[in-house]
Amino acid sequence: MARWGAFICDGAGVDESSLAGAEVVVTTTLPPQAGDLACKLIGTWTRYNLDGGILIGAVPELVEELLKESLRQAGLDPFRLVVVDLRGRDKEGKDREIKAALTRARHLEPTHWAKAKVEQRALIIGGGAAGLQAALSLRQLGLPVLIVEKEESLGGRLGKLDGLYPYDVDPQGWIKSTIATLQEDPEVEILTASKPLALAGQVGDFILEVQTPTGAVTRRGGAVVLALGSKVRWPQESGLEPGPRVVGLSRLDELTRFRLRHKKVAFLLDLDELGSRVGTLSALRGALRIKDNWGSEVHVLCRHLKVDGKPLESMYRKARDMGVLFFKYEEFPQVTESGEEVTLQFKDPDLEYMVVEEAYDLLIVEEEILPAGEELMEAWSVSQPANVRLYPVATNRKGIYMVGCCRDEMDFPGAIQDGTVAAGEIYALLGEGDLLYEEDRVKVRSEKCVFCLTCVRICPHGAAEIDLVQEAAFINPAACQACGMCAADCPAQAIVYKGFDNEGIMAQLEMGGR
Amino acid sequence: MKASALVIGGGPAGIGAALELAAAGIKVYLVEKEGAVGGWGARYVCKATDKCRQCSACLIPEKIQEVYQEPLVEILTNTQVVGFAEEAGRFQVRLQREQTLDPALCNACGKCLEACPRGAVERLNPWAVAYSIDKEKCAVYAGENCDLCARACPTGAINFQRPSASWDVSVDLVVAATGHQPFDARRKYRLGYGRFPRVITGLELEEALNRIEGIDIFGDGWKPMNVAFIQCVGSRDVQEGAEYCSRVCCKYALRLAGLMRHREPQTQVTFYYMDIQTGGKGFSEVYQDCREHFAFVRGIPAKIDGSDPLKLHLDGVSGQSFTTREHDLVVLSVGITPSPDNEEIARLLTLNRDEHGFLKGREGVYVAGTAGGPRDISESLAHGMETAAKAITKLEGREG
Secondary structure, eight states, rough: OOOOOEEEEEHHHHHGGGGGSEEEEEEEEEOOOOHHHHHHHHHHHHHOSSSEEEESSSSHHHHHHHHHHHHHHTTTTOOOHHHHHHHHOHHHHHHHHHHHHHHHHHHHOOEEEEEEEEOOOOOOOOSSSHHHHHHHHHTTTTTTTEEOOSSSOOOTTGGGSOOOOOOSOOOHHHHHHHHHHHHOTTTEEEEOOEEEEEEEEEEEEEEEEEEEETHHHEESSSSEEEEOOOOEEEOOTTOOOOOSSSEGGGGHHHTTTOOOSSSSEEEEEEETTSSOOHHHHHHHHHHHHHHHHHOEEEEESSSSSSOSHHHHHHHHHHHHHHOOEEEOOOOOOOOETTTTEEEEEEEGGGGGTEEEEEESSEEEOOOOOEESSSHHHHHHOOOSSSSGTTTBBSSTTEEEEEEEGGTTTOOOHHHHHHHHHHHHHHHHHHTTTTEESSSEEEEEEEETTOOOOOHHHOOTTSSSSETTTTTTEEEETTHHHHHHHHHHTTTTOOEETTOOOOHHHHHHHTOOOO | OHHHHEEEEESSHHHHHHHHHHHHTOOOEEOSSSSSSTTGGOOOOOSSSSSSSOOTTTTHHHHHHHTTOOTTTTEETTEEEEEEETTEEEEEEEEEEEBBEEEEEOOOOOOHHHHHHOOOOOOHHHHHHHEETTTOOOOOGGGGGOOOOHHOTTTTTTTOOOOOOOEEEEEEEEEEEEOOEEEEEOOOOHHHGSSTTTEEEHHHHHOOOOOOOSSSSSSSSOOOOOEEEEEESSSSSTTTBBOOOOOHHHHHHHHHHHHHHHHHOOOOOOOEEEEOOOOOTTHHHHHHHHHHHSSSESSSOOOEESSSSEEEEEETTTTTEEEEEEOOOOOOEOOOOOOOOOOHHHHTTOOETTTTEEOBBBTTEEEEEGGGSSOHHHHHHHHHHHHHHHHHHHHHHHHH
């Protein structure tokens, strides 16, 4: 007969009589605040030679992981733990829940854990600010890195901008010194003018094929950082055409390097109703630069002024102090181009909807900023679903991270934060040199598998693979996140999810458990 | 790595930092002055309608669970830092723990809650493992004689005679994640908060909607039909010395309005605003939905009359010089202001403050979350993680 330990949380309101008649050999009451509980409990499992545990509590989730950890450390299967949630149950209900849980416990099968050596190197795709920061932090944490950059040189979009950025760190200086640090480091391999071709393998051992100017090369790494940056799109829907008098915001630095004689310049923002913080940041920066360099009259037209970031409000005030005029519009302005001038006509709600008509000799238009590298992400089945739990840098696939503008519109400090956080996550994953995972939590019974590939299509984590030798699906245990979707959807019921097999759940339901 | 760290503050930033430090093998003392970790965010409501609105409120219970189960993190509630000294790159910190209510003895049975006539005993959030005593409401702290809760407690967890404990810890680094203070809406006298019961703050609406399932926010059966949200209360306000955007108010106000309409489709909502901050991932969809269903009026009311319905006085809005509008409920979207404790914290930890009063970090003493400036839940969490990752890198560099 199996031997079970019962762990009752303090305040659960359960007495030991509820457990009478079951195979429970020891009962322990858990204190509410249990920081070092895991190590204390390891002894309990072995001393009483237990097969598993039943955790009973009103808020059992506060100690669930801790008990699992202690099982793991005692060399037992952490899923040999049945959790009984007594929230809002009366005495009778509590007894019923406990009975049902004990029935379920009898159906639990053990799983096994495996340890695999990992490649400690991180493969970073993209050498812009976020990618460089990830590389820098990983090196400081002692892990080797590879950086793949499609351009001839590192630095990304930010590297092409001129100064005047209101941050503690000067981005251009930062990029130069970071590149220099990385180039000197023998543990950093940099492949410029190179393009990633294919990615195989899973967390701990990815294989990346890269097209370099001298031919294709292959590199292995335990984790992948996608720092793919962004691209700009001209707002065609607005009816505006780029030309000598109408230019995109992304070309601002090229223009302000020259001493032009534009007397009157307008920035037109929020073309698509929403606009972006980064667009407003670039426009404010540009407005200040134009005031400084050309001394022109500058107007900024927007629907909503975005000021929800650290330097934005102060830049806005500075721009106003320097004489930049800000207008609001609700209906898109009428734009007419004639010879040397562009004329804008609009109604400003702050001026009691007065019609404003102004002629400019340069109109700078906010473009749409879109994430780059969509093709790559599709090919590698990587996405960052709208799930706050994946915030900030995790993706659907274990060991693959997204940083910088390819995941959200972002300014320089945002990119730095992303790179740093991704490096920290990778260090936690690969720092020890090996990866611990459950070997047989989810298993395909190959004799039942009809090779329909349903699991391969639906697995949100890219863990379902094809085993051509067995002619069956294969759930990669290292990449699997035990969500159970494949087991639920397999039409042939070929996929087994241990701990959630039909027999055990039916037995629990028959006993009246929820 | 055999290092140790002190994290001050158990909100999302502090928890994020503590978890990241512990993952790198660092022993963490997580100090929280209240009776439970979670911070302001643990009081917020999930703003999902028929779909997730990505407000991140659900991240807090998840992170509380994680941090409770992290063996390397020692959670010290009701505890404050009272002494601080620096020596050869390490920090000697004196901690003081208020022990009137001993969380190790409290089993959250609720008897004290029933016994207190002033409602001074509270469970700060649903994940609090023990109750806390609100000193502002408790008679004992007001100098009166009372021991009703102590007598009601079957485990002896409450004892007003029990002295506070203090002890020293030595750590390699400090993260100050001491949080913020929501703007005190009473300061805007003309908006009537504190004088008119149907003028409430966004924070109060959060808590009410979290407590109940409908929109009967005062618990008296009355349902608001025509709600006004007033944005930028205490933000972008030169008079209040808050010349910054609080970054979170547009987001929570629009999501709360969406939730109210989801619970009661007849609810009408008007936003009074200067500029809607539409930036940020996933928010554009929320904004577009709101544009469809709600009214947006550019301008902040100057004054509210306490009539029924409430009368809002506006100047220079929608092409008219003076107008009034009527609403039966007014929600003030209060912003994030620096914590009043920041001055003391800055003095104790030798930190600087920025022009608004938010804390600035230095070598060895890092600042995370809203202690350093306005941030939402997920941003605070990410900032805590980033701060920890930075600190770990520094520490590794020092040892290697």
